[in-house]
Amino acid sequence: MQTNLPQHPCANKCTDFKEEQCGHCLVQVMRTRTVIESDFLSGDVVVFVDAAKPDHLMTVHKAQENSVLLDGNRSFALNHLIRPASVAELGAGKRLEEGV
Structure with missing residues (x-):
């Protein structure tokens, strides 16, 4: 054949x-x-889950296996400490209280 x-x-x-x-x-x-699986992609807008952390929006610069580099490689966060920003948070420009 x-x-x-x-x-x-x-x-x-x-x-x-x-x-x-x-x-x-x-x-x-x-x-x-090299396999890298992450919950986030470069360009994703995220916020910290913990209300004690800063409430500003952050942009994922580079996704790694269990962590991300944020805001042009100026900050670092573990995946379980952040979440995607909601549409309402994108509009407000900051993290909002849960349920808003």
């Missing part, structure tokens, strides 16, 4: 290669792969 897919790099080189990617290649790919 003819294929229009590019030839796999292990073809004719790796004894484990059959017609799909071999275990050797998969292991190499997984070792070099």
Whole structure:
């Protein structure tokens, strides 16, 4: 059967290669792969959950696995200490009391 897919790099080189990617290649790919899953994305507008913390809006600069860099890398917060700002908070420009 003819294929229009590019030839796999292990073809004719790796004894484990059959017609799909071999275990050797998969292991190499997984070792070099960086996976970051975060609750937030760059550009998200967030507020602190705790009322004792500042009530101003902050913008996520960079999302990491369990934390974010905020406001152009000037602040840092753990994911569980912040939440997305609500539409009402975006309009008010600050964190509002719960239920508002």
